[in-house]
Amino acid sequence: MTPQEYEFIRGFVKSRSGLVLADEKQYLVENRLLPVARKNGLESIGQLVTALRRPGARQLEETVVEAMTTNESFFFRDKTPFQHFTETMMPHMLRARADSKRLRIWCAAASTGQEPYSIAMNLKEMASRLAGWRIEIIGTDLSNDVLDKAKSGLYTQFEVQRGMPIQMLMKFFTQKGDMWQIAPELRSMVQWRKLNLLESLRGLGQFDIVFCRNVLIYFDHPTKVDVLKRVQAQMASDGFLVLGAAETVVGLTDVFHPVQDKRGLYAVNSKASPAGGLATPRFAAIAGGGVTAR
Template structure:
């Protein structure tokens, strides 16, 4: 398949940026072309040039949505990086419950949920260690801009390779059922998570005030101004003393001074500074 011309490559980069704020540059040219190949084949286009012609004709149609979705990175796994989940179990949730004796309701938002392993990991953690809130006293909302991965997440069906990545065998046996060659999460666990489409740079759906927000490994794809805009909206979403978890390579430092970092044993979370 012939490579993209510079004009077509620049058009794709501009389209993806406008629709998702994901920054692509010349170093990503091979990645862009390889990912576009699947969209080209699915839509019966003879070449990448023909695909781009179709995009220029209908820049806001389903084809452009497919291009944006294929450019998103959906790397995820159960209990990814583990330490934030340990922090939830040992510190964040116990402290939250101690502040609310008799009112154990918790609102959690996973804002870049991909195919669901992250929010389901939280649901499993709650079921294992906090039965007082896992049965109807927790609301977990999981969002992503990629409609295809959200559909997989709703089904809760994962391959052997996917369940092998980070999921303890005891949890696999207790909470999953065999589905052909794959594994499906039990219905009662799936019902703990509500999946919605959300593009972080567009108007957000109505999200109730949040106690715990996982916004991990997504800010790294945005430029500085987009990060500032998202974090400003995050502040308005969080309850007082709420915990914001970012990816290991992400920080609010030099982006939004209204947050303070709270170090824990092997990780950290962020919370909004109290007014002085």
């Protein structure tokens, strides 16, 4: 691959997905895109670049972007966000949404589905407190392949062993040969949609809780700022945002602020003006495990 071809691929991938490829990632591009080229009857990255430059190569464009994106995920990844979900976010929402009994949760860049299904399992565990509630979980990703796997709910032994408590595995999964499939009642709790975070988010509606973990780390500064601003516009005025351990809103935007002593958890800034807020109390403060709203 020539330097010019690599620069084209870098610009192409960034414009389509926001992913920023560093100077030294040429080997990664070659490893991931040579199989794509050969599968499409092309002998080199150079021929692949030529094909991408032609109009009407939409399917090839999507295949290249999917090949370059990272789809690492596992159940209850990092544990802490799910503790925040059960100990901080849900207690607040149970009080703040007591009248409407409605809750919407979005998992952005949900990959093969482990994160939304982990949330669904947490919600099943607190079912006695959620009688009569209408809860929607939306999982989105730009890759058709990972969405198809997520919809199937089928995982290998290795995948279910990564982060999954054994009691959850036995309670919510059925063994299918050498695979494990999550229960139909859990699969029905999650809706799947194809979505690129660089595109409009307005069609998603408004959310109370957004998980957007380990996504921003692949974006440059302007893209991070833009994505955070547009995500906040889709959130309730007392909504929560969950980022990855290596991510932060600090230095990027003031539409969110960190929740004290809750690593990776952020609240919509009460001074921000979200689009079409719900008639719910504004988030005021969280300290320890307690929640205060006004």
